[in-house]
Amino acid sequence: MTNAIELNHISKSFGEFSLKNVTLAIPAGTICGLVGENGAGKSTLIRILMGALRPDSGTAAALGVDVSAPEFLNAKEDIGVVLDEGCFPETLTAPQVGRVMAATYRRWEQDTFDAYCRRFALPEKTAFKDYSRGMKMKLTIAVALSHQAQLLVLDEATAGLDPIVRDEILELFNEFTRDETHSVLISSHILSDLEKLCDYIAFLHQGRLLFCEEKDALLEQYGIFNDTAEQAEALMPEAIVSMETTPYGGVRALVRRDLAPVGFQLEKPTIEDIILALVKGEKQ
Numbered sequence: 001m002t003n004a005i006e007l008n009h010i011s012k013s014f015g016e017f018s019l020k021n022v023t024l025a026i027p028a029g030t031i032c033g034l035v036g037e038n039g040a041g042k043s044t045l046i047r048i049l050m051g052a053l054r055p056d057s058g059t060a061a062a063l064g065v066d067v068s069a070p071e072f073l074n075a076k077e078d079i080g081v082v083l084d085e086g087c088f089p090e091t092l093t094a095p096q097v098g099r100v101m102a103a104t105y106r107r108w109e110q111d112t113f114d115a116y117c118r119r120f121a122l123p124e125k126t127a128f129k130d131y132s133r134g135m136k137m138k139l140t141i142a143v144a145l146s147h148q149a150q151l152l153v154l155d156e157a158t159a160g161l162d163p164i165v166r167d168e169i170l171e172l173f174n175e176f177t178r179d180e181t182h183s184v185l186i187s188s189h190i191l192s193d194l195e196k197l198c199d200y201i202a203f204l205h206q207g208r209l210l211f212c213e214e215k216d217a218l219l220e221q222y223g224i225f226n227d228t229a230e231q232a233e234a235l236m237p238e239a240i241v242s243m244e245t246t247p248y249g250g251v252r253a254l255v256r257r258d259l260a261p262v263g264f265q266l267e268k269p270t271i272e273d274i275i276l277a278l279v280k281g282e283k284q
């Protein structure tokens, strides 16, 4: 299987912050969720991937093309991008944005774009600058889905959308990857959305990639211990990723299943449980 995205040993420093030696590969046909706290480096990594920012070292390729090569300009036609800031001229209306895009993309599909604008109930006469944040996101997503892209790169693309629209848009991304040559990289702080949608989860923490793993494997690797302190004594310290006492005097911990005693009662964690525990575990 080829990779839709390949980042090799990417480093980039901005004063106090640095992305540190990030290596990541996302197979074609899959959806990868990029998670991390505010300032972890997600947008920086996405800008490097889109060739908008040069890394200090390392290489990045999307759809098999090195993003620093001249050919990447052509390859960009095959990438639908939604960044966390508005990206259209402020005075344009949705139909005018459509006309600009028709002149920009060789494989622009006007009917698809019009259908998304109707589906998202975007007004026809309002200028982009007067759209709400959610409406701006919807218009950007409509464009990203209307030029026959093979890869979607989405930075906080569902932020600001109400839960019903968010669900609908996540389903659109899901439909997009039914074609095995289509892939998605999406960053979000809404971990429950990513848990529903993604095949892979990549976790960036303070500029370092702590892991990029298949979601199902990740969920199987850990369990939640929720019982008395006495019961917890049966756990080896190495098995405990992070542990806290509950308001009722019990203990709640994220535990590595492979290091827990055989037959030990553990609940299924969520991706949010795992990410929070890993961050807390680093501080403990």
Ligand SMILES: Nc1ncnc2c1ncn2[C@@H]1O[C@H](COP(=O)(O)OP(=O)(O)OP(=O)(O)O)[C@@H](O)[C@H]1O
Pocket: 014, 015, 017, 036, 037, 038, 039, 040, 041, 042, 043, 044, 045
């Ligand atoms: N052009 C720049 N000049 C200086 N510092 C920058 C620049 N761009 C990003 N940074 C710094 O890099 C760090 C990572 O920022 P980045 O936007 O990549 O984080 P993020 O994970 O996307 O955060 P958030 O979840 O808040 O959007 C921050 O400390 C930010 O201040």
